[in-house]
Amino acid sequence: MVQIFRFSLNSIKKPARSHMRGNIFLDSLRLTVKGGHGGNGLPRYGGVGGQGGCIYCVAKEGVTLRNVVQRYGEKRVNASNGEDSSKHRLLGRRGVDEEVVVPVGVQIYDDHGQLLGDLNDSDASCIVAVGGMGGCSGTSFLGKPGENRVINLDLKLIADVGLVGFPNAGKSTFLKAISNAKPKIGSYPFTTIRPQIGTVQYADLRSITIADLPGLIEGAHANFGMGHKFLKHIERTRLLLFIVDITGFRLSPKHERRDFLQNIYALNKELELYDKTLVGKPSVLLINKMDLPEAKDIFNSNKPFIKDLTLKLNECPENIKPEKLLKFEAFIPISAKDSVRINHVKEKVRLVLDDLAAKEQVTDATVLRERLANEIGERGPRVI
Numbered sequence: 534m535v536q537i538f539r540f541s542l543n544s545i546k547k548p549a550r551s552h553m554r555g556n557i558f559l560d561s562l563r564l565t566v567k568g569g570h571g572g573n574g575l576p577r578y579g580g581v582g583g584q585g586g587c588i589y590c591v592a593k594e595g596v597t598l599r600n601v602v603q604r605y606g607e608k609r610v611n612a613s614n615g616e617d618s619s620k621h622r623l624l625g626r627r628g629v630d631e632e633v634v635v636p637v638g639v640q641i642y643d644d645h646g647q648l649l650g651d652l653n654d655s656d657a658s659c660i661v662a663v664g665g666m667g668g669c670s671g672t673s674f675l676g677k678p679g680e681n682r683v684i685n686l687d688l689k690l691i692a693d694v695g696l697v698g699f700p701n702a703g704k705s706t707f708l709k710a711i712s713n714a715k716p717k718i719g720s721y722p723f724t725t726i727r728p729q730i731g732t733v734q735y736a737d738l739r740s741i742t743i744a745d746l747p748g749l750i751e752g753a754h755a756n757f758g759m760g761h762k763f764l765k766h767i768e769r770t771r772l773l774l775f776i777v778d779i780t781g782f783r784l785s786p787k788h789e790r791r792d793f794l795q796n797i798y799a800l801n802k803e804l805e806l807y808d809k810t811l812v813g814k815p816s817v818l819l820i821n822k823m824d825l826p827e828a829k830d831i832f833n834s835n836k837p838f839i840k841d842l843t844l845k846l847n848e849c850p851e852n853i854k855p856e857k858l859l860k861f862e863a864f865i866p867i868s869a870k871d872s873v874r875i876n877h878v879k880e881k882v883r884l885v886l887d888d889l890a891a892k893e894q895v896t897d898a899t900v901l902r903e904r905l906a907n908e909i910g911e912r913g914p915r916v917i
C-alpha cells in the first residue's frame with residue numbers, strides 16, 4: 534500500500550523540464566549598499582579623517598545580473614572606511630571605492646522609486662552610496678557614517694526591434710530564420726522562458742538587434758502566466774514586430790480558442806493594459822504559418838479586416854477589446870518554418886528603422902535650432 538502511495542506521489546511530482554531548471558533569467562535585483570565610514574580626525578593637531586569610500590555601479594557589456602549575485606552572495610556591498618588622521622598622516626587616506634559591475638541597460642532605483650541612474654552605454658556609471666565625511670573641526674573630529682540604502686537594479690534589454698506574440702506563434706522560429714540567434718523551438722507553449730536576442734546583418738554591414746519576448750498570454754495584465762515580466766523589455770525597442778498564427782491559438786482546453794484576428798486584438802489589449810504609450814510605437818504585423826493548407830483561404834477572406842482593424846472590432850469579445858488600435862506600417866504573411874518572405878520582412882524592418890532615424894534627426898535639428906534661438910535671442914538690425 535505504502536509502495537503504491539509512494540509511486541503515485543512520484544508520478545505526480547514531475548521533474549521540471551531541463552531547460553527550466555535553475556539558471557532562471559534574472560532581470561531585477563535588490564542590493565544593500567553602504568558607503569564607508571569617514572575616518573576620525575585628530576583634534577590635537579587639527580588632523581582630518583579620510584572620507585569613506587563610495588559605491589558606484591558601472592555598466593559593462595557581457596555582464597549579467599547573475600554575475601552580480603555571484604559576486605555579492607549576500608546582496609550586500611560595503612565600501613571601505615576612511616583612514617583616521619594620525620600624527621604621521623594628518624590627512625587620513627580616503628576609503629577605497631567599490632565598483633559594482635552591472636549589465637548595460639540597467640536602471641537603478643532607490644527604495645522610494647527614485648531613479649538614481651540609467652546605464653544605457655558601456656562604461657556609464659552612477660554613484661549609489663556616498664562615503665561618510667572624514668572627521669574635522671566641524672564634526673568634532675568624528676567621522677560620519679556612509680550612506681546606507683537598498684537599491685533596485687532593473688534590467689531592460691536594449692534592442693532595435695521587439696518581437697511580440699502569444700506562445701506557439703512561431704517567435705523563436707522566426708528569430709532563428711532572420712537572425713543569428715539559436716533559440717529553443719518546441720510545439721508546446723512556453724518553450725522560451727527568457728528573452729532571446731538575435732542580430733540581423735545587412736549587406737552594407739549595418740546590423741540590428743531583435744529581442745524575442747516570451748511568456749505573454751491573454752490575461753497577462755492580471756498576472757496570469759509570467760504576467761508582464763518580459764513586456765518591460767519592449768519599452769526600449771524602436772519597432773514592434775507582432776507575430777500571430779494564421780490558424781489562431783488556444784492556450785489550453787480551459788481557454789477559449791481565438792482566431793488570428795482576435796489574437797491581434799488580444800495582443801493590442803495586453804499592450805494597452807501594460808502601457809498605453811506602447812500602442813503608438815511603430816509596428817509591423819507578421820502573419821505566420823502560411824504554409825499550412827487552410828492558411829491562404831483564411832488570409833484572403835480576412836485581408837480587409839487586417840487592413841482596417843476597426844471593421845471587426847464590434848465582434849470582438851469585450852475582455853479583449855482594445856480602446857486604441859495598433860496602426861501597422863505593414864502586414865506580411867510569412868512562413869517562418871520555411872523561411873518564406875523572411876527577406877521581405879528584413880527589408881521592411883530596415884526601411885521603417887531608417888525612416889524613424891531620419892525623422893528623429895529632423896526633430897533633433899528643429900529642437901536644437903529652437904533652443905539656440907531661445908538662448909541667443911535676436912540681436913542687431915533685422916535683415917528682411
Ligand SMILES: Nc1nc2c(ncn2[C@@H]2O[C@H](COP(=O)(O)OP(=O)(O)OP(=O)(O)O)[C@@H](O)[C@H]2O)c(=O)[nH]1
Pocket residue numbers: 698699700701702703704705706707717718719720721722723724725726747748821822823824825867868869870871
Ligand atoms: N507549419 C508551421 N509551423 C511553424 C511555423 N513557425 C513555427 N512553427 C511551429 O510552431 C511551433 C511553435 O514555434 P516556436 O517558434 O517555438 O513558437 P514561439 O512563439 O517561440 O513559442 P514560445 O516559446 O512558447 O513563446 C513549433 O512546432 C514550430 O515548428 C511555420 O511557419 N509553419
